[in-house]
Amino acid sequence: MLKEKIGGDIDLVNLKLNPKPDLNAYATVIIGGSIHAGSVQSAVKNFCQEHMSMLLQKQLGLYLCCMEEGDKAQKQFEEAYPKELRQQALASGCLGGEFDFKRMNFMEKFVIKNFIKVKESVSKINHQTIDEFAEKMKIK
Ligand SMILES: Cc1cc2nc3c(=O)[nH]c(=O)nc-3n(C[C@H](O)[C@H](O)[C@H](O)COP(=O)(O)O)c2cc1C
Numbered sequence: 001m002l003k004e005k006i007g008g009d010i011d012l013v014n015l016k017l018n019p020k021p022d023l024n025a026y027a028t029v030i031i032g033g034s035i036h037a038g039s040v041q042s043a044v045k046n047f048c049q050e051h052m053s054m055l056l057q058k059q060l061g062l063y064l065c066c067m068e069e070g071d072k073a074q075k076q077f078e079e080a081y082p083k084e085l086r087q088q089a090l091a092s093g094c095l096g097g098e099f100d101f102k103r104m105n106f107m108e109k110f111v112i113k114n115f116i117k118v119k120e121s122v123s124k125i126n127h128q129t130i131d132e133f134a135e136k137m138k139i140k
Contacts, residue, residue, distance in 0.1 A: 002030065002063075005134035015043040023054050030061035030137060033080060034097060037111070040064065040080035048082055055085055061137045062089045065097040067124060091136035096126035 003010045013021045023029060033044035048055065062081050066073055073094040078086065086092060099112055101121050112118050 001130055002032075002134055002137070005131065006137050015047050016041070019043055019047065020050075023051060023058070026058065028059040028061070028137065029055060030063070030091075031055075031081070031085075032063045032065070035064060035066035035068070035076050035080070036108075038076065040076075044080065048085055052082065052084065056088055058088075059137075060085060060089045061133065062086065062092040063133060064094045066094055067097045067099065069094075069124075091133045093129055093133060094126075095130050095133065096124045098123040098125060 003012060011026075015021075031044060031048065033040040062077075062085060064073070064077050064080055066076055068076060077092070077094055081092075099116075099118050099122050101109055101112075104112065
């Protein structure tokens with residue numbers, strides 16, 4: 001969605017498949033991850049740590065997908081991304097998320113049904129926040 005809304009020449013990189021993309025080619029980098037059991041993916045954390053100095057020279061965007069809202073979402077965001085990068089970011093925030101049972105494995109379904117007590121798919125994608133994020137990231 002962000003790629004479409006921002007427009008222009010944008011490459012999508014899956015850090016699980018390509019953990020060390022060449023950042024030299026880019027003036028702008030947007031990093032995104034999602035929260036599972038309180039934490040962002042380790043591929044996202046590692047990427048931020050390993051490329052910190054280079055990321056500090058980019059036009060940077062940072063986002064999270066998660067189901068928590070308000071202060072809890074903010075806390076998850078602050079734990080997901082280092083302070084230096086959060087301060088550098090042109091756009092940052094939690095863009096919502098969804099529990100989609102069709103995409104969950106057995107263990108995930110078990111956790112969501114029995115611990116979170118959600119029994120069917122629910123979407124909390126925050127389209128307004130995504131629009132605002134995209135607007136801030138549009139190349140000036
Ligand atoms: C097993 C599991 C654990 C989750 N734990 C959290 C959590 O601790 N906090 C939260 O805000 N959202 C949590 N979520 C919600 C996800 O962040 C949300 O579903 C997000 O859209 C997942 O994006 P992804 O499918 O790209 O990983 C959890 C979802 C799953 C499936």
